[in-house]
Amino acid sequence: MEQFDQSLEVFMDNVGWLAPFLFILLHLLRPLLFLPVIAVCIAGGYLFGFLEGAFLSFIGLTLMSWISYLLVNKxxxxxxxxxxLKEKIFPDRTLSVAQVMILRIMPFVHFHLLSLYLIEMTKSRKEYMAISALGLIAPAILYTAFGQAISEFPWYTTVSMFLLLAAIFSFIEKWQNSRTQSN
Known part of the structure; x- marks a missing residue:
């Protein structure tokens, strides 16, 4: 990870004003390069600082959502x-928008799989893009701001954070089911 950050920094310094565009392109090529979202966002925070890194990551992730929409529909x-993959990972399960948003925050959850859930929940590309973009704000900010710190936490802190997100995910599911049963 450290080597990736260093080589990316040298490359970005050499390209100058094209660096933001190339960083966004890196977000789009990320699935082909088997890079996790968190690694690219960490690099964005490291290379561009928090504000610009989060903004560029948000743009890259939003464009990736649009590409996901095209891939699924074309x-x-x-x-x-x-x-x-959806049936394998979440067999016979319907997720809410809030649950998909929580899963988007979790590292290493398949981006296109979550996009498929959102595509199936929405009625149009416009609605999908609006909901998807809202769901990408938190990961872009969290990964950029705290990604480096999270990756350096001891394993038990990382596991605790994952368990907390899983508990929130489960709570939302139970809350949604209780609302559905009472209606």
């Missing part, structure tokens, strides 16, 4: 692959 094989 390529039936891709949609099928994501649907099979």
């Amino acid at each position: 390529f039936p094989k891709f949609r099928g692959k994501m649907s099979r």
Whole structure:
């Protein structure tokens, strides 16, 4: 991770004013390079500072959401692959928008899988993009601001944070189910 940050910093220094555009492009190429979202956002905070890094990460993640929408709707094989992954990871489970937002904050949860959930919940591309963009604010800010610190925490602190997010996720599901049953 440290080597990645150093080589990225040298590269960005050499490209000058193109650095923000290349960073956004890195967000778009991230799935092909098997880089986790958190690694790219950490690099953004390191290279551009908190505000600019979070803003550029938000733009990159939002563009990635748009690409996810296109991939799911234009390529039936891709949609099928994501649907099979959905059944494998969350069998017979319907997630709420709030749960998808919580999962977006968790590192290493498949970005396109969560996009598929949002696509299935929304009625149009415009609605999908609005909800998706709202759900990307928190990860862009959290990963950029705290990503480096989170990655340096002892394993038990990282596990505790993951368990806290999982508890919030579970609480939302139970709360949603109780609301549905009472209606």
